[in-house]
Amino acid sequence: MPRPRAKELTERELEIMHVFWKQGELTAASVREQLAESGRDLAYTTVATLIRILTDKGFLKQTNTERPFVYRPLRSFDDVSGSLLTDLLDRVFGGSRRQLLVRLMEEHELTAKEREVLENILKEQRR
Numbered sequence: 001m002p003r004p005r006a007k008e009l010t011e012r013e014l015e016i017m018h019v020f021w022k023q024g025e026l027t028a029a030s031v032r033e034q035l036a037e038s039g040r041d042l043a044y045t046t047v048a049t050l051i052r053i054l055t056d057k058g059f060l061k062q063t064n065t066e067r068p069f070v071y072r073p074l075r076s077f078d079d080v081s082g083s084l085l086t087d088l089l090d091r092v093f094g095g096s097r098r099q100l101l102v103r104l105m106e107e108h109e110l111t112a113k114e115r116e117v118l119e120n121i122l123k124e125q126r127r
Contacts, residue, residue: 008087009059009080015040016050017059017080020073027068 009017019034020026026034028048035042051071054060059080060071093099110118 009057009084012042012046013050013054013057013059016047016054017073017077020060020071021077025063025070025072027070029068 015035016031019031023030023034028044028051031051032042032044032047035047051060055062055071059073059075061074063070063072089095089097089100093103
């Protein structure tokens with residue numbers, strides 16, 4: 001009995017989505033070319049299969065009826081990254097943002113630019 005398809009994105013699916021978020025509407029061949037330019041050489045059939053899976057999962061939508069098929073993202077980077085972050089927060093840190101923040105700070109020291117961005121976010125939230 002086949003395993004039910006996961007709603008989450010696999011590493012390869014996320015890689016494909018990044019191409020769409022960066023470029024917009026694309027064909028499978030265009031996605032393959034973009035990946036190859038960045039050093040990731042996947043077979044056309046692999047890219048086409050991943051695009052079909054992403055379409056089935058509701059992350060992409062086919063925008064035409066003739067070949068070559070063109071696809072566009074249905075879900076934004078902000079939407080998907082927010083869902084993934086919420087899932088990570090719940091599954092790994094039991095929903096504790098504090099534990100996540102502490103872990104992030106313990107892992108690497110903040111750069112001056114990161115510290116500035118964090119301070120600006122905190123100032124905005126106080127308003």
